[in-house]
Amino acid sequence: MSTHQTYYVPAQSKWPIIATLALLITVYGLGSWFNDLKADRAESNGPLIFFIGALLIAYMMFGWFGAVVKESRAGLYSPQMDRSFRWGMSWFIFSEVMFFSAFFGALFYIRFWVGPWLDGDGAKGVSAMLWPDFEYSWPLLNNPDPKLYPAPEGVIGAWGLPLINTILLVTSSFTLTWAHHGLKKNNRKQTKIGLAITLVLGAIFLVLQAEEYIHAYTELGLTLGSGIYGATFFMLTGFHGAHVTMGVIMLTVMLVRILRGHFNAEHHFGFEGASWYWHFVDVVWIGLFVFVYVL
Incomplete structure (x- = not known):
């Protein structure tokens, strides 16, 4: 009888959605920032939008990687998961x-x-x-x-x-x-x-x-x-x-x-x-x- 390694399947997570929104906001802010610089506009919302997106990315990374660390420390991951x-x-x-x-x-x-x-x-x-x-x-x-x-x-x-x-x-x-x-x-x-x-x-x-x-x-x-x-x-x-x-x-x-x-x-x-x-x-x-x- 063959044996198979267990493979941990995580519960539904909000982090992929937050990551997508954060990247969209960050790239939009960066693009607006560069366009306003090229047009020599005195005021631009690009930097503010960019930093809001960057903060969202930081929040996402802290939360998502924190969840992965907790799962790893709990012994939920098999060698197959490590290879993944x-x-x-x-x-x-x-x-x-x-x-x-x-x-x-x-x-x-x-x-x-x-x-x-x-x-x-x-x-x-x-x-x-x-x-x-x-x-x-x-x-x-x-x-x-x-x-x-x-x-x-x-x-x-x-x-x-x-x-x-x-x-x-x-x-x-x-x-x-x-x-x-x-x-x-x-x-x-x-x-x-x-x-x-x-x-x-x-x-x-x-x-x-x-x-x-x-x-x-x-x-x-x-x-x-x-x-x-x-x-x-x-x-x-x-x-x-x-x-x-x-x-x-x-x-x-x-x-x-x-x-x-x-x-x-x-x-x-x-x-x-x-x-x-x-x-x-x-x-x-x-x-x-x-x-x-x-x-």
């Missing part, structure tokens, strides 16, 4: 890979195809009539229509704050891996120290990125409205910064759980899933550093 969590996290990270691939694809398309076309490559007649004096070079500091899209005075150099942030994130991957090895050996002190160091490095990264943005806006004129280079720069680095923020929040929750005695050497996928996410964010930053700042 692993597949779910794997597909989630894959979707994030596709998300950033789209933005990197836009960057490469603009840089290697659209820019040369504006300079006459493949469409000499049209470009000569529209912008006869335009010469393409990347980063684009001489926009074809500088009156409509004023170009920035300069760009962020790769070997200053971006290099420091690269070192911080690469180091954080090592400290997080060290913490993970400690958990596998039931060395909770090692796990706590490694995870705390990782959080400090992540927080410093965010502070330095905020300083970089302030410098770009106030001293270089590098903004979302400063042409295609500014748009691609802030979309890539801004979304990455949002992912680092999410990673810091996730790892903070993991540290709190470890301090409360959660996880052991055999059962710690919550920690492992957060680690996967953090390593993914680190790899994306290396791509950003190379293709946005260096090349």
Whole structure:
């Protein structure tokens, strides 16, 4: 007679509906915010709508993940459920890979195809009539229509704050891996120290990125409205910064759980899933550093 593993089926939940509404409000607020910035409107409801949506997302995540933690601690999950969590996290990270691939694809398309076309490559007649004096070079500091899209005075150099942030994130991957090895050996002190160091490095990264943005806006004129280079720069680095923020929040929750005695050497996928996410964010930053700042 064959035996089958039990599979926990949760009760009906309000969290998926709240998540859907929260994402809708957040994206609508962000879109309104960007459109109002582009139109130079003095007042905009976009930021308020965006932050309301962000608060709803935070509420949803706290409640939904809290329910999952309670179910896990109650011993309701089987090995089959653990595999489901692993597949779910794997597909989630894959979707994030596709998300950033789209933005990197836009960057490469603009840089290697659209820019040369504006300079006459493949469409000499049209470009000569529209912008006869335009010469393409990347980063684009001489926009074809500088009156409509004023170009920035300069760009962020790769070997200053971006290099420091690269070192911080690469180091954080090592400290997080060290913490993970400690958990596998039931060395909770090692796990706590490694995870705390990782959080400090992540927080410093965010502070330095905020300083970089302030410098770009106030001293270089590098903004979302400063042409295609500014748009691609802030979309890539801004979304990455949002992912680092999410990673810091996730790892903070993991540290709190470890301090409360959660996880052991055999059962710690919550920690492992957060680690996967953090390593993914680190790899994306290396791509950003190379293709946005260096090349």
